[in-house]
Amino acid sequence: MSKSLNLKENSFSAQFGERALMHARFNFYPRCSKPDLVLGVKPHTDRSGITILLQDKQVEGLQILVDEKWVRVPLIPDALVVNLGDQMQIMSNGIFRSPMHRVVTNSESLRLSAALFHEPEPEKEIGPVDSLMDEYRPRLYRNVKNYGVINYECYQKGLVAIETVKL
């Protein structure tokens, strides 16, 4: 990703630090008799730098917001979905985007997914890479520590976390 922006190879990875986190989350969505009324996961952006997701082999559910419309993420058996999280959006000064996504339920089948969230060491300050800021592209985000906590608290309150660290 650094190379694609003509940056030094470790421009992003150095910010993850020596004690970067890797969290696994296993999601279980039971069948739901009222899928029009009940979401599996409400709209959010991931707190991570990068998320790697293994979707259920048979049951769709993940949707991403594109131009204000929800778009299905299709099932491709055994394929991993690589998603970017907010911390990558911050470090890239908004060049790489952390998409809003949600999970819908259905009345036919339960659904399983497994997500791996890779994120910078919480105590390490992260921020936009210097050479991605200039007079044409000013700094969009402040430097932050412990972004995972900010993201979690905003999720609980129904706020968009990345908006709260915008300058």
Ligand SMILES: O=C(O)CCC(=O)C(=O)O
């Ligand atoms: O279940 C899914 O497909 C996605 C779950 C998700 O967005 C998450 O765990 O952050």
Ligand SMILES: [Fe+2]
């Ligand atoms: Fe997510």
